[in-house]
Amino acid sequence: MKRISLLFTILISSFFLNATIVYTDINPDGTPPGIDFNQDGTNEFNIGAGNANGDFITYSANSNNNVYAIGTLNTQNWDVPNCVNNGFAIGANGNWEGQGDCAVNGWGDPNPTITVGQDEYLAVRIDLATGTHYGWIRISVDANGNVTYKDYAYNDTPNAPINAGATEGGGGEEPAPEEGGKKVVFEEITGTW
Numbered sequence: 780m781k782r783i784s785l786l787f788t789i790l791i792s793s794f795f796l797n798a799t800i801v802y803t804d805i806n807p808d809g810t811p812p813g814i815d816f817n818q819d820g821t822n823e824f825n826i827g828a829g830n831a832n833g834d835f836i837t838y839s840a841n842s843n844n845n846v847y848a849i850g851t852l853n854t855q856n857w858d859v860p861n862c863v864n865n866g867f868a869i870g871a872n873g874n875w876e877g878q879g880d881c882a883v884n885g886w887g888d889p890n891p892t893i894t895v896g897q898d899e900y901l902a903v904r905i906d907l908a909t910g911t912h913y914g915w916i917r918i919s920v921d922a923n924g925n926v927t928y929k930d931y932a933y934n935d936t937p938n939a940p941i942n943a944g945a946t947e948g949g950g951g952e953e954p955a956p957e958e959g960g961k962k963v964v965f966e967e968i969t970g971t972w
């Protein structure tokens with residue numbers, strides 16, 4: 780029974796690893812010119828400096844690329860990202876109101892979703908050749924509003940959620956059987972027995 784459980788665990792782990800989160804470390808941490816999630820030479824987000832180093836990002840090249848923002852065009856908080864905590868499920872239900880650019884530190888005003896000196900996550904949506912994907916960018920902001928970029932990742936399964944900070948395993952909830960994943964695993968296990 781133990782062996783079966785172990786096999787089960789390995790198969791589950793293998794499956795979710797295959798679900799694949801594409802992770803990129805920024806090394807050393809700092810302010811790269813942009814974020815290229817799939818490493819194809821085209822940045823999904825470009826990083827610039829306004830009030831402080833690396834404090835705004837733009838992504839007008841693709842209209843579906845976006846950042847989870849605090850507000851909407853109507854509330855005028857549309858261009859301030861709503862930074863999320865580690866483990867936050869980033870998916871289709873996010874407030875995708877970044878509208879082409881975002882000031883990470885709130886255009887010089889404090890971004891209320893950021894704690895100075897603490898890891899924060901930008902929740903992002905990107906369009907790649909394979910479809911719409913969800914991802915995160917880990918940053919920290921100092922007392923002067925300078926932004927340090929640390930690493931980033933996206934789920935290579937289109938439309939599938941990712942947990943902020945997740946680097947493997949799909950990062951979201953267990954997929955429903957009709958969505959593919961779990962069903963396949965159980966079929967494999969049945970076949971093995």
Ligand SMILES: [Ca+2]
Nearest residue numbers: 815817819821
């Ligand atoms: Ca790219």
Ligand SMILES: [Ca+2]
Nearest residue numbers: 805806808929
């Ligand atoms: Ca790093």
